[in-house]
Every structure is written in structure tokens, then in C-alpha cells.
Amino acid sequence: MHKKVNSTNSDVIVIGAGSGGLSVGLFLAKVGISVIMIVKSDKEVGGECLNDGCVPSKALIHVARQVNAAREAEFFGIKLVGEVDIQKAMAYVYAQQEVIRKHENAAWLSDQGITVVLGEASFSGKNEVTVDGKIFSAKKIILATGSKPRKLQIDGVEKVNYFDNENIFHIKKLPKKLLVVGAGPIGIEIAQAMCRLGSKVTVVQKGHGILAHDDQSLTSILLKKLQEEGIVFHFNASLEKFTSPTEALVKKDNGEDFALSFDGVFVGVGRILVLEPLKLALAGIEVKDHKIVIDDQLRTTNKNVLVCGDIAGDLQFSHAAEFHGRIILNNLFSPITKKLNNDHMSWVTFTDPEIATFGLSEKQLQDRGISFEKLDQDFSDDHRAVTDTYRYARTILYITKGGLFKKEKILGGSMVAPNAGELIQELILANTLGLSINSIFNKIYPYPVATRINQQVIVRHKQKKLTSGLKKLLNAAFKIFG
Structure with missing residues (x-):
């Protein structure tokens, strides 16, 4: 006791x-x-992390990934039969929570x-x-x-099978058709997990895209992957009312409206x-x-x-x-006080692929009048991305502007890729400690680890600095010392 x-x-x-x-x-x-x-x-x-948030959601996402990997194995001749037992899936979630709850x-x-x-x-x-x-x-x-999760306040909401992050991890039966309201991190993570577990998922979002706080050129890549998995999105749309326990009236910004049927509704429209x-x-x-x-x-x-x-x-x-x-x-x-400063904050949306963001955004840099260079690279030629089939991935870095001998630092960046949250950790460290991009450039990476992409971005940036004048200088040096 x-x-x-x-x-x-x-x-x-x-x-x-x-x-x-x-x-x-x-x-x-x-x-x-x-x-x-x-x-x-x-x-x-x-708190919410152990009981209703990070821990149960990541455990459920892990289960969903195993199921999806099994389906993808059919490409190599393995046949998958049967349906997911949602009670066994949830039992796994609870078991992982109890491991942490011991402490x-x-x-x-x-x-x-x-x-x-x-x-x-x-x-x-x-x-x-x-x-x-x-x-x-x-x-x-x-x-x-x-x-606490913000509740949906519309007519008829009391009629429906209503879920949010406080009760979604206690479901006894998988909804055949799940309506997800909101396309923020919680909504998108749950949408993909439930889709992979066997629900037909539809997402209704007031805005024009997913994950409003991340780079939209990267979120569009994730959106395409989610749509390929079968998730249907209705953007610039909002729920008007629930006309029955299994039907909602949706209105689009252009004035047209339509009905959506469902078995359950998951609401992820913010927190209060x-x-x-x-x-x-x-x-x-x-x-x-x-x-x-x-x-x-x-x-x-x-x-x-x-x-x-x-x-x-x-x-x-x-x-x-x-x-x-x-x-x-x-x-x-300490008499030397620290102040809240989110300039080195980072976050990850744990979808597949993940989206990871850290440091200052392009808008923040522009608003502060900070000079920077934007490095933007896809993974199409990355050898690990080739072997593991994620050549669609992409990374963006913002670095300080520097001359030939001026220290260039990483100001922020984003990545969409499988395990992006792990891949950007060394970039976050460089950003937090104010290290030169040379700390990445000079690092020896075992081939072909996935994090080599971070070095490739820096190498490509340095290659662009090989001006005709510098090339002549290097040729002259080679003739003397080579």
C-alpha cells in the first residue's frame, strides 16, 4: 500500500x-x-503516457506493423489467412503497460x-x-x-460508438468501418493502426492536409502511403451531425454535403x-x-x-x-536559472513511414530573419533505402550560411522515412550542441546503415561548393604535392 x-x-x-x-x-x-x-x-x-497515450499506442502500432509485414510477405510466396484477434492484440498492449507499471x-x-x-x-x-x-x-x-482529449460537440454524438485515446485501447471488437475525426498525430497513428488490423478507415479533416505542424512536402509523402493502404481522406470537411448511431452528415467547405456510414468513431481533435x-x-x-x-x-x-x-x-x-x-x-x-526555449525541440509521428521534425522550421527562420540554406534530398539513390524499399523517403535540413572556412551548423530539419525518429537522433544532437556539419561529414558509418543518409545530404551540399576556382586550386595543389 x-x-x-x-x-x-x-x-x-x-x-x-x-x-x-x-x-x-x-x-x-x-x-x-x-x-x-x-x-x-x-x-x-x-499519467496519460502510460495509461492512454504513448505506451499503449506504440504497442498497438507494433502489433499492426507485424500484421502488415505478414501481408507484405505474400509477395514472396507466403500466404496469410485469418483475421486479427483484437482481444489478443489488446492483451499484448496491456501486458506491455504492466511491465512499465511495475515502476x-x-x-x-x-x-x-x-x-x-x-x-x-x-x-x-x-x-x-x-x-x-x-x-x-x-x-x-x-x-x-x-x-484531456477534447470531446466532439455535435448533435447526435451521444448515439454513436465513440472512441478517443482514453478508451480506444479497451475495445472488445474491431469496428468494421471506423470514422476518424481529425488528422493530427493521434488521429493519423490510430487510423493507420486500425486499418492494418482490419478496419475500413475514413478520415474527416477540417484542414487541407494531415499533420499541420510538419512540412507539407513531407506529409504529402506519408499521405500517399496511407491512401495506398486503403485509408480514405476527406479534407476541408467537417461533421455536421450524427443522423443515426451509424451515419454522419459531412459538409465540405464548398457547400456540398454527403453521408458517411461507420461502426465506430475515433475523435482526435486536440486536447484541453x-x-x-x-x-x-x-x-x-x-x-x-x-x-x-x-x-x-x-x-x-x-x-x-x-x-x-x-x-x-x-x-x-x-x-x-x-x-x-x-x-x-x-x-x-541553482542561482543560474534556465529558461524555457523550444528551439531544439523535436517530435515524431509514429506512422509507417514516420515523420520526425526537430529544431527551427523554415517559417521560424524566416520570421526571425536568420540566413540559412535549405538542403532537400530524397532517398532514391541511398543503398539501404534500395534494399529495404523506401526510396520514396525524403529529408530536409536547414543549415547556417557559411563560406569555405566558416562553421556551418544545423538549425533544424524534418524527415519522412521508416524509423525516421531514430535516423534523426544524431542530427538532433548536432543541433542541440551547435556542432559543425563536419561532425556528420567526417563520421565513419558502417556500410550500409540507414543513417548514412545524413552524411549523404552533407556530402552533396559540400560537392555543390566545388566552384571552378576551387577546382583549379585543387588541381594546382595536386600537381605540386601529388
């Missing part, structure tokens, strides 16, 4: 036990700072020296919160309560912050436009209350929450 509270006071209170809350609370406990961690229930330890539960946190309080917290003063009528106070309070239960005003914490007002050190208008993760109203990624945690921990111990 979790540790009982003998004292209402501690050094730090952490509200929430997701990626951000755990990263802060566990480190503080390890160095001897007294920590009270408040979480609604034992099952909610691990993300109230009893384990108590063993690490954290006082765990189960229940819903609300502020009762500037440095105190109340849980089930009991008051807890601390020098610092960390808000890490995450976010649930702030009201926290009673923030009682702690002197300002809220504007349903977001907590914070400074660049993640402090609220009550400087003893800090935010970490989705509740910061920033980027809603688990690794962003961990990044916030590192900033908070630094500033709790």
Missing part, C-alpha cells in the same frame, strides 16, 4: 504523476527533499521515499492544497496534471486543460484564455507554484514534460 501521511508539511508538493511529475518528484526524493505526490488514483500513476505505481513511489496521497487536489491557499478535507502545505508546489477543480484563484494564480499565466521559468503568478507538462499550455509531448522537469529542477537548486 502507499505510504500514509503523518505530516501535512513537505518541501515540495507535486500534483500529478505523469512524465513531468515523476521526473521532478523522483529526483527530489533521491537527493533527500521531502516530496508529497498527489494523484487521483493508483491507476493514474504514469510506476503508488507502492513503488513510496519505496523511493515519496509520500503518495490518492485523491483530487485543489488549492486552499498560496502554499497549500486540500485533498479530501485534509490540508497539505509546502515551500514549492509543482502542477503536472496533464490534459482541466483547470477548474484546482481552484487556482485561491493560490493567486492567474488564468487567461483558459491557460495558466506563466513566465519563461515555468512559474505562475504565484512564484512558489510552477507548471510542468501539458498544463503549461506549451507543446503537449511527454518529452516536453520531461524537458520542463529539467528546467524546474535546475532552477530549484
Whole structure:
């Protein structure tokens, strides 16, 4: 069982036990700072990532990839028969969650020296919160309560078999026809996974394309692959209403409308912050436009209350929450404070192929007036892409402009390719540390690893700098020293 509270006071209170809350609370406990961690229930330890997000979705995507690989093996003479047993697929998802849950539960946190309080917290003063009528106070309070999926608010929604990321991983029966509302990362990942598992998937999206925050020249490559797998897309369209439990009326921007039939609806139209239960005003914490007002050190208008993760109203990624945690921990111990800066942030949409993005975008560079060169290369001549059949892949890099002897650095970039999230890791490292592109150019890659494509982009860039004058100089040098 979790540790009982003998004292209402501690050094730090952490509200929430997701990626951000755990990263802060566990480190503080390890160095001897007294920590009270408040979480609604034992099952909610691990937050959205473990329970309803990253972990179950990636496990389901893994299952779907195995199924798809089996189908593709038919090209080599192997015949696939039968249908996916969705209950076995979900049992696999749950099993992987339980592996991680062994180290993300109230009893384990108590063993690490954290006082765990189960229940819903609300502020009762500037440095105190109340849980089930009991008051807890601390020098610092960390808000890490995450976010919730935005619900679809249209007529007839109560009639349908409705899914979002909080219940899609608990389905007992695979929908024969799945309607996906929204073409962001969550919607697209689920659409492809369910399609591969056997659902006929249709996606309705208000915008003109998928993954609005990624480079559209790369998302178009992913879109084509998804369409080839059988997913149908309706862009510049929105649901007007559900006319029955299995039919929706869709209206396009040009005014025409049509009916879509389905067995289930998956909704991925963004996330919201649930702030009201926290009673923030009682702690002197300002809220504007349903977001907590914070400074660049993640402090609220009550400087003893800090935010970490989705509740910061920033980027809603688990690794962003961990990044916030590192900033908070630094500033709790050091007079040299760190400020929130997302210039080196990265993200991955775990479709097949994946889309991975990091650093500054082309628009951000233009808006800031930063001079840069854009390197754009497909994988058509990459030997690993040839052997593994992903010559369609493509990568884009933005680098600083430099002369012959000026250090050129990687400012940002994107890639669409199988395992793109892994392939760009060395580029993220170079971007974060401000390394010269020569760190990639001079690296010795075992042939034919997939990451050689990163070097190929740099090599091609340098080849373009071989001007006629430089060629003459090199010829002269060869005659002298060769």
C-alpha cells in the first residue's frame, strides 16, 4: 500500500504523476527533499503516457506493423489467412503497460521515499492544497496534471460508438468501418493502426492536409502511403451531425454535403486543460484564455507554484514534460536559472513511414530573419533505402550560411522515412550542441546503415561548393604535392 501521511508539511508538493511529475518528484526524493505526490488514483500513476497515450499506442502500432509485414510477405510466396484477434492484440498492449507499471505505481513511489496521497487536489491557499478535507502545505508546489482529449460537440454524438485515446485501447471488437475525426498525430497513428488490423478507415479533416505542424512536402509523402493502404481522406470537411448511431452528415467547405456510414468513431481533435477543480484563484494564480499565466521559468503568478507538462499550455509531448522537469529542477537548486526555449525541440509521428521534425522550421527562420540554406534530398539513390524499399523517403535540413572556412551548423530539419525518429537522433544532437556539419561529414558509418543518409545530404551540399576556382586550386595543389 502507499505510504500514509503523518505530516501535512513537505518541501515540495507535486500534483500529478505523469512524465513531468515523476521526473521532478523522483529526483527530489533521491537527493533527500521531502516530496508529497498527489494523484487521483493508483491507476493514474504514469499519467496519460502510460495509461492512454504513448505506451499503449506504440504497442498497438507494433502489433499492426507485424500484421502488415505478414501481408507484405505474400509477395514472396507466403500466404496469410485469418483475421486479427483484437482481444489478443489488446492483451499484448496491456501486458506491455504492466511491465512499465511495475515502476510506476503508488507502492513503488513510496519505496523511493515519496509520500503518495490518492485523491483530487485543489488549492486552499498560496502554499497549500486540500485533498479530501485534509490540508497539505509546502515551500514549492509543482502542477503536472496533464490534459484531456477534447470531446466532439455535435448533435447526435451521444448515439454513436465513440472512441478517443482514453478508451480506444479497451475495445472488445474491431469496428468494421471506423470514422476518424481529425488528422493530427493521434488521429493519423490510430487510423493507420486500425486499418492494418482490419478496419475500413475514413478520415474527416477540417484542414487541407494531415499533420499541420510538419512540412507539407513531407506529409504529402506519408499521405500517399496511407491512401495506398486503403485509408480514405476527406479534407476541408467537417461533421455536421450524427443522423443515426451509424451515419454522419459531412459538409465540405464548398457547400456540398454527403453521408458517411461507420461502426465506430475515433475523435482526435486536440486536447484541453482541466483547470477548474484546482481552484487556482485561491493560490493567486492567474488564468487567461483558459491557460495558466506563466513566465519563461515555468512559474505562475504565484512564484512558489510552477507548471510542468501539458498544463503549461506549451507543446503537449511527454518529452516536453520531461524537458520542463529539467528546467524546474535546475532552477530549484541553482542561482543560474534556465529558461524555457523550444528551439531544439523535436517530435515524431509514429506512422509507417514516420515523420520526425526537430529544431527551427523554415517559417521560424524566416520570421526571425536568420540566413540559412535549405538542403532537400530524397532517398532514391541511398543503398539501404534500395534494399529495404523506401526510396520514396525524403529529408530536409536547414543549415547556417557559411563560406569555405566558416562553421556551418544545423538549425533544424524534418524527415519522412521508416524509423525516421531514430535516423534523426544524431542530427538532433548536432543541433542541440551547435556542432559543425563536419561532425556528420567526417563520421565513419558502417556500410550500409540507414543513417548514412545524413552524411549523404552533407556530402552533396559540400560537392555543390566545388566552384571552378576551387577546382583549379585543387588541381594546382595536386600537381605540386601529388
